[in-house]
Amino acid sequence: MASSLRHFAGLCCFPASAAAAAASGTTCLLRRYTPNFCAFAALRPARPASPAAAANPLASPADHEEHPAHQQAVPCRDGDPPALSSAPPPAPAPLRVGIVGFGNFGQFIAGGIQRQGHTVLAASRSDYSAYCADRGIRFFRSVDALCEEQPDVVLICSSILSTEGVVRAIPFHKLRPDTIVADVLSVKQFPRNLLLEILPPSFGIICTHPMFGPESGKHGWSKLPFVYDKVRVMEDGDQVAKCDQFLSIFEQEGCRMVEMSCTEHDRYAAGSQFITHTIGRVLSQLNLKSTPINTKGYESLMQLTQNTVSDSFDLYYGLFMYNVNATEQLDNLERAFERVRQMLYGRLHDLIRKQIVERVHMQTVSLEKLENDRSNSCATHLVSSA
Known part of the structure; x- marks a missing residue:
């Protein structure tokens, strides 16, 4: 071993070709006696120790390894973009949707919300606690109790006639200031104006109308129209993300999403x-x-x-x-029905009039013939008498 090292130390005295051959032989000897030796080790840039290695130098190298999935953006030289993390963005947390009015339609909508992995809370005047218990839905006998849970979205599923009373009874002060309130009424201008009047200015408002129900949607919601209008959604904060997440429930269920103003919806x-x-x-x-x-x-x-x-x-x-x-x-x-009736009666009138006119004409001809026959008969009688 000593002679080999002396041989390696004297390489500088050899010619270039001889030095290369000697270096090759020396490398083989070093690899034989020191398996971790690398001839190009001196050319490698020194990698700084990781924070974990500095904190615990006795840990195994595997413990110091930094996994790419957890890397963050690393600043580079001036002018170069930062290296992006390879970790995918975290999935948004499931929404907590509070349904106010849990009749047939509210239950129908709750099924789609749950199928998309979101949490449903329900409040209604009738007792649906047994129904909700069987389906993993939290049921509250009062809207106050539901609002104390501070859901992300409050969905109004009451009847059109009772909506104003229901909305005015909601304790909005118990909800977070960025809560989104949505409705599913079959008319849209009325709830839009009502929510804009009553809700605090920081609350988001989405007016929606699923153009289907428990009967037409019992085999799925695929290609069924879902109309929505983002009446008020704050750009700052989480309202935009929560609004998109709420609408994606119906999109993922296969609905044909139709964004339309409330005024246009009511006209159609x-x-x-x-x-x-x-x-x-x-x-x-x-x-x-x-x-x-x-x-x-x-x-x-x-x-x-x-x-x-x-x-x-x-x-x-x-x-x-x-x-x-x-x-x-x-x-x-009503006017269309009257026009159709006039079309029928008009044609019937023309037909009857034609028949009457023809009949009168036939009767007139018969009377003239009768008079002629009478005149001829009288003349014949007078001639024969003379």
Whole structure:
């Protein structure tokens, strides 16, 4: 070993080619007796010890290893962008949605919220504690108790007629100042104006209308329209993120998301939803019955009647009372019915008139012929008498 080291020490005296050969042999000897030796070790930049190694120099190297998943952005030389962390951003915490009004529609919406992994709290005048216990929902007998839990989103699922009383009874002072309040009413201008009037200015407001219900959405929400209007969402703070997270519930359920102003929604809804309910209510007054010779169209009318009368009359009245466009549509419907009736009676009048005119003409011809016959008969009688 000593001779080998002396041989290595004398390399500087050899020519270049000889020195290279000697260095190669010396490297092999060093690797043989010192397995951790590397000929290029001197060329490697020294890596500073990690904070963990400095704090505990006796720990094993594996304990000092820094895992890439936990690295943070590291500043580089001037002019170079910082090295980004390879760790994915943390997933947002699940929302806590408090539903006020837990009837059929509130329960229906709660199912979709839970399917997306969020927590549901519910308050209602009726006792749904057993229903909620079976589905992992926290039920409160009062809105005050629900608000003390400070949910991220308060979702109003009351009827249209009771909404104002429900909203005015909510103790907003018990909620966080950045709470988002949303509704699912079938009319939109009314809750928009109501929430803007009553809610503290820091509260977020989202007016929504799922254009489906427990019957039409019982097989899933895919491609069913969900209308929403971000009436007031503060840019600073967490309201934007929570608003997007809330709307993503319906997007992830497959809904066709339609952003639309409340005014525009009510104009469209009066010409579609209100008219549909009106026609269904009118048909229900006819007591339509199934027959042995039903056509597809007739069966569709019977299904329309069943779907509309299954909803409460309060819902239909709310569509009329709280949508400023409903009266105009009702007048349009009445005028349209009158025009159709005039079309029928007009054609019938023309047909009857034609028949009457033809009959009168035939009768006139018969009378003239009768007079002629009488005249001829009298003349013949006079001639024969003479």
